[in-house]
Amino acid sequence: MAHEVRRVCVIGAGIVGVCAASWLQRDGHKVSIIEAAEPGRGASYGNAGALNASSVTPVAMPGMLWNVPRWLFDPLGPLSLRWRYLPVIPPWLVRFVRAGTPEKVRAQARALRPLVGATLEALFPLARDAGAEDLIHRLGHLYVYRTRQGPERERLAWELRRANGVEVDAFDADGLRQLEPALSRDYVCGLLVRENGHVSNPLALVQRLLAQVLRRGGEIVHARARGFRLDGRRLVAVHTDRGEIAADAAVICAGAWSKPLARALGERIPLETERGYHLMIRDPEITPRIPTADAEGKFVATPMDEGLRFAGTVELAGLEAPPDWRRARVLLEQGRRMLPGLAAEHPEERLSVWMGHRPSLPDSLPVIGPSAASPDVVHAYGHGHVGLTAAPMTGKIVADLVAGRPPSIPIAAFAPTRFA
Ligand SMILES: Cc1cc2nc3c(=O)[nH]c(=O)nc-3n(C[C@H](O)[C@H](O)[C@H](O)COP(=O)(O)OP(=O)(O)OC[C@H]3O[C@@H](n4cnc5c(N)ncnc54)[C@H](O)[C@@H]3O)c2cc1C
Structure with missing residues (x-):
């Protein structure tokens, strides 16, 4: 030493x-x-528990600016902005939108890859010493789409991943059925990143x-x-x-x-919070084997030790505003559409909701x-x-x-x- x-x-x-x-x-x-x-x-x-070595795509991507009005008028959409937070958020939003140029997102992805790419290698020694290896799994992360044009619409994101050494396997509808029989037949294609892992109990x-x-x-x-x-x-x-x-x-x-x-x-650090929600079902009727992201719906279904967790959504509303639990309930509706084997109703005691504060910089x-x-x-x-x-x-x-x-x-x- x-x-x-x-x-x-x-x-x-x-x-x-x-x-x-x-x-x-x-x-x-x-x-x-x-x-x-x-x-x-x-x-x-x-959180969704994903240890995604492939997570190199920034949130602000080119063309984001045109979405801002939609965020304001759809409080239950995947990204929403509370009207009451409008006087506070503009300086951050300006930086956020400016960070989303093609050159900048390429540089951000290059910077992120070594930080996230070695996640399992850096975590394993700590987890081994702490007796936490049973919480860490390496089954990959699956991104599924309801339209064949879906991956094409996210072409830049997939290009950024591939350009940074992420290997991706593509699945058509039949392939998806075999890989994850629990998934709705509405999904027509999917992309699997095998190097990714997940934590089955982040707490x-x-x-x-x-x-x-x-x-x-x-x-x-x-x-x-x-x-x-x-x-x-x-x-x-x-x-x-x-x-x-x-x-x-x-x-x-x-x-x-x-x-x-x-x-x-x-x-002065322009730190904001992107609030996110989860909804969990204890003893779910069905669960995906691999953590699965509905790429268009912007939420993830993760098999956890204590049940099935649907997590995602971004809400710009600061640190103090109370949670809008409708946003968590929307995840349940979306989750039932993703996994039709889930019951149409669940007793409240099997459901739990949560809101948390992602610490976010505009870039x-x-x-x-x-x-x-x-x-x-x-x-x-x-x-x-x-x-x-x-x-x-x-x-x-x-x-x-x-x-x-x-x-x-x-x-x-x-x-x-x-x-x-
Ligand atoms: C819905 C959702 C899904 C997500 N999914 C994923 C995912 O799948 N994979 C992934 O990699 N990330 C995910 N994230 C992001 C991830 O959860 C966060 O980036 C991460 O947990 C941040 O960890 P942290 O230790 O910085 O902050 P925190 O976990 O928030 O910890 C900060 C701690 O500091 C304490 N604290 C604050 N102020 C003080 C003070 N003044 N003095 C002393 N203590 C203080 C707080 O009490 C808190 O315990 C997700 C986030 C959300 C909300």
Whole structure:
């Protein structure tokens, strides 16, 4: 171990925080995780569980601008914008639309591939130590279409995946039937990415990784981080609502709530939240074997340990607005159309709904890198739709930065200063 052993505060016990803590401990650091709520109950709780190494396509794609009016008038569509949030969101939306040029999306995809592509390789050692291997599966991810023109309409997205080394197998209607007999016969074609994996209980993954961090001598501090005490450019302590915690280094992994912490360092990061929903059916009559995305409906059906989860949708409404549960119920209607073997009615006690806050930057890339105010504070948030997938590699990069090693993948595209 050539580097100095440091007291590191990791702010946030979501999947990014626990992966960062796990990698930091492997370098011998003394790790304290500061968590304001219950570990793993943020966005990391209810996601679709996909560990999609192929997730290189940004959300803002060319031509997106023309969709904005439709989002405003269809509150239950796959992407919606609440009227009440309209005074707040324009600066982010402008950056979002501007990020969707053909050249920019190509650069974003190139930057994302090494971060997400190595997800299983970076997660397996942590999962093995934490006794969480049974939660991780490698069955691929299937994208299905109701129209033959569907893949063609998403040509750029598939081109970006292929250009970045993602291998794809195409299935016609008969092939789909054999691969996933549970699927509706309305689907006429599909594309399978075999290298992808999934987590069958995302909360349990965070909890087991955290338990391992604690077994290795880490601690969890139940407090809300508020800011940092610096001596010149050196970190002295992290401020919390329960007092100061002395630290030589800190990592901001507070997901969608990271913005005020960056602000406390004098940095303005255009972090927003893309809210998403899930609906789960306990003891479903039928379930797909492979996580399956209805590519046109923009939702995913994932077989989970505790039932069948339909997840997706994007709602721009900020951190405070109450959930619009109709958006989760729509997922149930869509799910029943995807899997006609599901009952037409389910008793309420077998259904559960959830809303979570994806931490999102307008260019669909996270912020990973040292703070401009202090080399001792590292930003690691804003992973949007791919945070579960990108967390293991993000944790590794964080450990490299804290140790003063060059990261194993290029991170210039994730620089916190790119919005200045
Ligand atoms: C519907 C939906 C489906 C998704 N599906 C997928 C998927 O299939 N695959 C994928 O890769 N990604 C998916 N995502 C995205 C993924 O869930 C997120 O990107 C990821 O969970 C973000 O993790 P995080 O650790 O940054 O944030 P979080 O899990 O939100 O954790 C942040 C933690 O920080 C704590 N915190 C906040 N502020 C403070 C503070 N000041 N002090 C201390 N603690 C603080 C919070 O309490 C929280 O526990 C999905 C998201 C949604 C909503």
